[in-house]
Amino acid sequence: MPKAKAPTFPDPDHDHAPCRTEALDKAERLCRTTGKKLTNIRRRVLETVWESHRPIGAYDILAKLNQDGGRTAPIIIYRALEFLMDNGLVHRLASLNAFIGCSHPEHDHAAGFLICKECGSTVEIESKKLNDALASSVAARGFAVDTQVVELRGLCPHCNRQRAYAQ
Ligand SMILES: [Zn+2]
Ligand SMILES: [Zn+2]
Ligand SMILES: [Zn+2]
Secondary structure, eight states: OOOOOOOOOOOTTSOOHHHHHHHHHHHHHHHHHHTOOOOHHHHHHHHHHTTSSSOBOHHHHHHHHTTTSOOOOHHHHHHHHHHHHHTTSEEEETTTTEEEEOSOTTSOOOOEEEEETTTOOEEEEOOHHHHHHHHHHHHHTTOOOSOOOOEEEEOOHHHHHHHHHHO
């Protein structure tokens, strides 16, 4: 398998439909190989998370799913999100209490995120070096990690450029 290229910030005007289709295809393949069920509600929640590259909160997901008069209960959304997280299809951003789709759920990874404070666009980063460095400083202190959160806030290249023009 060719090595996936490092994801960069998507152009704000990019055609997003293929990103979404690819993510859903991957999810379906992954569930097929692991024998998990991508039920209708899990699929719809995943689709909603993938509506953009911006994190979305559980209540916004609920509102979108119920916008045509649906009556899906919050607990159903939470359960679906739990399934999606357990299977690496979405990540939770602790600093925002929101969710983002994972673009490479097919392999285990500890994730870090770059979050644009201007447009909300978020990109997942994966660095073995960073993870190894953290793991060894943690081990040296005999610490047992529950959760690891690496979230960096700042400006994406597009917003950064706009800011430069504005000055
Ligand atoms: Zn996209
Ligand atoms: Zn991921
Ligand atoms: Zn931005």
